[in-house]
Amino acid sequence: MNTKRRTFLKGAGAAGTVAVAVAAGLLKPTEVLAAEWNKAAFDAKGMPDALKVLNATGAADSKDITIKAPDIAENGAVVPVEVTSKIAGTSSIAILVEKNAAPLTANFDLANGADGYVSTRIKMGQTSNVRVVVKAGAKSYTAVKEVKVTIGGCGG
Amino acid sequence: MSMTRREFLEVMAVAAASGMALNSRQALAGEVPKNFYELPKFGNVSFMHFTDCHAQLLPVYFREPNVNIGVGGAYGKAPHLVGDHFLKAYGIKPGSIDAHAFTQLDFVAAAKTYGKVGGFAHLATLIKNIRAQRPGSLLLDSGDTWQGSGTAYWTNGADMVGAQKMLGVNVMAPHWEFTLGAERVKEIVEKDFKGSVDFVAQNVKTADFGDQVFKPYVIKNVNGVPVAIIGQAFPYTPVANPRHFTPDWTFGIQDDSLQKFVDEARGKGAKVVVVLSHNGMDVDLKMATRVTGVDVIFGGHTHDAIPQAIPVKNSKGTTLVTNAGSNGKFLGVMDLDVKNGKVVGYKYRLLPVFSNLIEADKPMADYIKKVRAPFETKLNEKLAVTEDFLYRRGNFNGTFDQVIVDALIEVKGADMAFSPGFRWGTSLIPGDTITMERVLDQTCITYPATTLNEMTGQQIKEVLEDVGDNLFNPDPYYQQGGDMVRVGGLQYTINPNEKVSRRVSNMVLRGKAVDPNKKYLVAGWASVQENVTGTPIWDVVAEYLKNVKVIKKVKPNQPKLIGMSKNPGMQE
Numbered sequence: 217m218n219t220k221r222r223t224f225l226k227g228a229g230a231a232g233t234v235a236v237a238v239a240a241g242l243l244k245p246t247e248v249l250a251a252e253w254n255k256a257a258f259d260a261k262g263m264p265d266a267l268k269v270l271n272a273t274g275a276a277d278s279k280d281i282t283i284k285a286p287d288i289a290e291n292g293a294v295v296p297v298e299v300t301s302k303i304a305g306t307s308s309i310a311i312l313v314e315k316n317a318a319p320l321t322a323n324f325d326l327a328n329g330a331d332g333y334v335s336t337r338i339k340m341g342q343t344s345n346v347r348v349v350v351k352a353g354a355k356s357y358t359a360v361k362e363v364k365v366t367i368g369g370c371g372g
Numbered sequence: 373m374s375m376t377r378r379e380f381l382e383v384m385a386v387a388a389a390s391g392m393a394l395n396s397r398q399a400l401a402g403e404v405p406k407n408f409y410e411l412p413k414f415g416n417v418s419f420m421h422f423t424d425c426h427a428q429l430l431p432v433y434f435r436e437p438n439v440n441i442g443v444g445g446a447y448g449k450a451p452h453l454v455g456d457h458f459l460k461a462y463g464i465k466p467g468s469i470d471a472h473a474f475t476q477l478d479f480v481a482a483a484k485t486y487g488k489v490g491g492f493a494h495l496a497t498l499i500k501n502i503r504a505q506r507p508g509s510l511l512l513d514s515g516d517t518w519q520g521s522g523t524a525y526w527t528n529g530a531d532m533v534g535a536q537k538m539l540g541v542n543v544m545a546p547h548w549e550f551t552l553g554a555e556r557v558k559e560i561v562e563k564d565f566k567g568s569v570d571f572v573a574q575n576v577k578t579a580d581f582g583d584q585v586f587k588p589y590v591i592k593n594v595n596g597v598p599v600a601i602i603g604q605a606f607p608y609t610p611v612a613n614p615r616h617f618t619p620d621w622t623f624g625i626q627d628d629s630l631q632k633f634v635d636e637a638r639g640k641g642a643k644v645v646v647v648l649s650h651n652g653m654d655v656d657l658k659m660a661t662r663v664t665g666v667d668v669i670f671g672g673h674t675h676d677a678i679p680q681a682i683p684v685k686n687s688k689g690t691t692l693v694t695n696a697g698s699n700g701k702f703l704g705v706m707d708l709d710v711k712n713g714k715v716v717g718y719k720y721r722l723l724p725v726f727s728n729l730i731e732a733d734k735p736m737a738d739y740i741k742k743v744r745a746p747f748e749t750k751l752n753e754k755l756a757v758t759e760d761f762l763y764r765r766g767n768f769n770g771t772f773d774q775v776i777v778d779a780l781i782e783v784k785g786a787d788m789a790f791s792p793g794f795r796w797g798t799s800l801i802p803g804d805t806i807t808m809e810r811v812l813d814q815t816c817i818t819y820p821a822t823t824l825n826e827m828t829g830q831q832i833k834e835v836l837e838d839v840g841d842n843l844f845n846p847d848p849y850y851q852q853g854g855d856m857v858r859v860g861g862l863q864y865t866i867n868p869n870e871k872v873s874r875r876v877s878n879m880v881l882r883g884k885a886v887d888p889n890k891k892y893l894v895a896g897w898a899s900v901q902e903n904v905t906g907t908p909i910w911d912v913v914a915e916y917l918k919n920v921k922v923i924k925k926v927k928p929n930q931p932k933l934i935g936m937s938k939n940p941g942m943q944e
Contacts, residue, residue, distance in 0.1 A: 286624045287849045290610045296622075343872070364850050367838050368611045369792060369900045 257310075257320050263347075266312055266319040272349045275356035278303060283348055283361040292365040294337045297346060301332030305352040309334050315344035340365050404469050404729060411502065414719045415709035417594045417644055418509035420502055422495070423672025424698035424796065425513075426520025426548075427532050429740045431488035431727035432798040432813070434699040436677060437766040438476040441941040443868050444846025448940045451653045451676035451695065455943030462679050473701070473724035474677055476943075480761050480801050487728040490700025492535050493740060495725055496733035498703055499539060506707070508595045510542045514672030514696070515606070515650045518560075519548035520796050522751055522812040523744055528556055531743040533564050538736055543570045543590060545648040547606035547673060551818045554618045561586065572603025572648065574633050575626040585621055588633045591642055597710050600637035602630065602666075604649040606673055612852045614819055616902040625655065625849055627662050634665040643713045646670060653678070653695040654848035660684035660691040667715050668706060671695045673853050675765065675795040677702050681720040694720060699798065701725055751809040755917035758804055760926045764797035764814060767843065767941075769858045769928040772797060772814055776909070777860025777929070779916030784824045786895035787881060788832075788861030793839065793854040806923065811913050815897075821906035822897045830888040833876055836864060841872040860929060862886070867934035878932070 260266040267273045284298040299309050307326055311334075312319040321338045332350070340346075343364045350357045442452025453461050455475050464470045472482035473489070503509055517536060518529035529552050536544070549557055561571040574588035589602035607625045610618060634645050644667050649656055652673040660669055664686050677697030683690050696704040702722050709717035744751065764770040769777070773791055780789035797814040800806065827835075835857065842852040856866075865878040879886035886892070897909040917923075936942055 284628075287847075288608055288611055288852070290608075290615060290622060290624070362850075364841075364845075366611060366842060366852075367835065368615075369613075369839075369898060 254323060257323065259318060260320060261318060263312065263314050263319050267349070270310055270320070270323075270349055270356075272310070272351070272356035272358070275349055275358035278350070278357035278359055281348055281350055281357060281359035283346060283359055285346055285361055285363050287362075288364045288366060289340060292340045292342075295340050295346075295363060295365075296335070296337050298335045299333070299348050299350075301350045301352075301357075303332065303350055303352045303357055306332035306350055307353075308351040310349040310351075311336070311338060312347045312349065313338060313340050313344050314347060315342050316340065319347075404726075408469070408729065409498065409501070409723065411505070411705055411707075411721055411723075413505050414707040415717065417597050417599060417708040417710050418502075418506040419512055419646065419668075419670065419704075419706045419708075420499060420509060421512045421514065421648075421670045421694065421696050421704035421706065422700065422702065423514030423650075423670075423696045424516040424675055425490070425492075425700040426516055426698065426796040426813075427518060427524035428490055428521060428699050428798065428813070429492045429523070429531065429535060429744070431491035431494065432699055433483050433488055433801060434490070434701050435479045435483075435763040435765060435799045436474060436476050438944070439766040439768060439942050440676075441767055441844070441868055441936060441939050443844050446654055446846075446848070450678050450682060451674065452939075452941040454941055457940035457943065464679075469726070470679070470724070473726075474679060479763075479799070483799075483801050486726055489727060490725050491727050491732070492539060492700065493732035493734075493737040494727045494730040495700055495703065496539055496736040497730050498723065498725060500733065502703075502705060503540070510592060510594060510599070510601070511540050512601065512646075512648050512670050513541045513544040514648055514670060515544055515546045516548045516672065516698075516796070517544065519551060519818075520813065520816060522809060522816055523747055525812070525816045525818070526747060527743065528552060529560065530564075533560055534739065534743065535736070537564070537568050538739055541569050542592070543572060543601045543603070543648055545603040545605055545650050546571065546573060547609060547650045548613070550605075550609050550618050551613050552617075553818075554621065570601070572601060573605040574602050574630055575607060575623055576605050577622050579620050579622045582622075588629075589637055591637060591640060594644075597644060598640075598642045599644040599646070600634075600640075600642035602633050602637065602645065602647045604630065604647055604651055606650040606652075606853070607655070608852045612854065612900075614900040614902065617818075625651070625659070627659060630659070631663050631665075634663060638665055644708060644710055644715060649673075652848070652851065652853035653693070654851060655853070656693045656695065657682065657684060658848045660693050661686050663691075664688035666691045667708070668692045668694065668718075670704065670706070672698075675699075677722060679722045681706070681718065692718065692720070694722070696722060698796065751807065751812075753808040753914075754805050755808060755811065755914050756806045756921050756923055758800050758806055758923040759802055760923055761800070761802055762804075762806075762923070762926070763799040765795055765855075767793075767855050768930045770797075771926040771928050772800070773858040774860070774926050774928045775917075775923060776814065776913055777858055779913045780822065780895040780897070780909075781860050783912045783916055784822060784895035785893070786824055786861070787892045788859060788894055790835065790894060790896040791858040791860070792898045793843070793856050793858060795853075795855055806917055808910070808914060811910050811917070815909045815913060817898060819898055819900070819904070820908035820910065821899065821904045822895065822909050822912050823899055823904060823906050824893060824895050826891045827894045828889060828891055829879065829886040832862070832886065832892065832894065833879060833888070836866075836876045836879075837873050840866060840868070840875045844868040844875065845872070856931075863929065863931070865932040865934060869935045
């Protein structure tokens with residue numbers, strides 16, 4: 217474990233301008249995010265609506281999308297998810313949690329030539345499929361992985 | 373009543389001579405094959421393996437389950453075979469010493485014949501003998517070693533750490549160890565184990581950067597052959613046990629990371645690669661199909677004692693999977709024949725450790741006496757006597773679980789009680805005194821607080837469904853490896869073949885259907901939440917036992933099962 221690196225980064229984070237601005241109430245967290253915030257998509261209730269707003273209703277299943285997430289979440293409040301898209305020309309990667317009231321959890325726009333890889337933490341209220349929608353050119357592709365959220369205890 | 377083997381045989385001879393009718397089950401041979409512990413040497417790389425001893429330093433009784441249901445792809449396959457199904461699958465003679473070791477059949481009678489199992493002093497003698505025949509062999513421990521007894525709890529695992537070092541454990545992998553807290557684990561690994569025991573866990577990483585917390589593997593030279601031992605901690609430690617003990621670490625199965633370390637170890641010249649695992653056997657069997665380049669997985673967690681190694685095919689070869697029981701009851705011996713950098717043959721035996729058949733190792737016996745000395749009075753406190761056979765292991769309530777939930781309902785004034793489906797906990801035969809030590813065998817954890825909560829009928833159902841899915845999900849990667857939560861007061865029906873939220877039905881309390889909206893008082897213990905306070909479970913059970921004085925006939929509250937009548941993972 218690299219303890220020095222951790223201590224350094226903690227210090228750096230505390231002193232960083234963005235964090236300070238948020239802490240001082242200068243910026244609302246949403247304003248820190250991408251300027252073109254797709255409010256309608258993030259507010260959509262239920263999967264059909266969320267897919268519709270993302271314009272991805274007929275997305276094709278793709279084996280070129282890999283979702284790395286735990287089979288059973290250690291903490292439903294922060295579930296680590298990594299997505300890799302090997303689809304040429306991947307321009308955006310969206311992560312949706314089917315059983316969350318507002319399924320769209322993250323949507324990453326990737327600049328030209330960026331690797332089709334994102335890593336984030338999502339919140340899950342209950343066991344659900346985590347669906348990924350990748351856009352490339354004019355087409356949408358999708359893949360899914362189930363993540364179990366359990367009350368815990370009672371093991372071994 | 374306990375008898376020596378000689379006495380038993382004399383009784384049997386008299387019975388036979390007087391024409392007493394004995395059914396085949398009762399007429400146990402009581403014979404121990406002469407070569408029971410003789411293992412002809414084979415190959416050039418040998419491992420000895422034990423797992424899930426749960427801090428049992430002294431010999432105990434431990435009954436294997438009569439309910440260990442397999443669903444989906446696990447139906448009718450090891451480890452989901454019990455009783456006669458098990459004997460048939462492994463060609464074990466009914467009534468033999470092996471039948472007693474590996475199954476629940478005629479447990480009480482056979483336990484009186486063959487006596488207790490395990491104990492580190494007996495294990496030590498066996499290990500010394502095998503080591504003498506197999507110079508250079510490695511001793512592997514799959515974990516759950518620092519938890520399960522009063523002395524392990526009171527010494528913060530120190531009694532077991534000392535015993536492991538005396539036993540000559542070379543490499544270990546963890547699970548319950550983490551319930552001593554991250555700092556204590558680091559202290560033992562970095563100080564006590566330094567230069568003696570390698571503590572390996574490829575799937576424990578820091579939550580922030582994903583750095584390895586422990587060594588993922590070690591490479592040892594065994595008789596000229598480089599051997600890599602990769603550790604796999606219990607993947608769901610922060611789910612099944614309180615996360616607050618290891619708040620900065622993340623676990624999980626992590627096949628891809630394991631594959632990376634297998635390849636790395638091979639790249640460094642390892643000619644044999646083994647995984648020392650605390651996955652649980654079903655997870656081991658699935659993992660063996662997905663990860664390539666592993667010669668053997670030595671597993672634990674689910675307490676399955678499987679007498680043979682199971683060969684599992686994957687895209688690049690075959691991996692042998694073994695699981696070695698629990699409670700110090702078994703020692704696995706794996707001999708590999710390695711020629712020209714490849715494993716070309718193997719022999720595996722899972723030896724039951726019968727304490728009466730193996731002389732105690734003097735230094736270890738002295739050590740155990742010494743570590744117990746400050747606690748003997750407390751351990752030996754007599755709480756009650758049992759007239760019935762008390763045990764835990766099995767998918768649903770055992771008789772000792774029943775005593776625990778009865779105690780919770782009585783002492784806490786609850787409508788019903790929940791007790792965790794732990795697989796550890798020793799057995800008592802009729803006539804045994806229930807001492808504080810035996811109660812601690814069933815309950816001793818670092819989060820022992822008992823609770824009394826109001827729960828709606830709906831919430832109660834959700835708990836049963838949730839735990840039911842951890843046990844009966846057809847995909848092993850979604851299982852946590854414990855048994856079903858034990859329930860007192862509440863009756864229910866379960867269909868293991870159903871999907872989550874549809875397995876449990878007909879919940880009834882005192883003859884009345886449970887109302888989803890009504891609140892009930894539910895007693896429990898072992899909450900995974902932080903800062904839970906309450907009387908430790910062992911004090912609640914002790915209070916109850918001191919009141920009742922004698923445990924008479926115990927009828928475990930088992931659910932009604934649907935679709936399981938022919939399942940070979942069940943036998944009455």
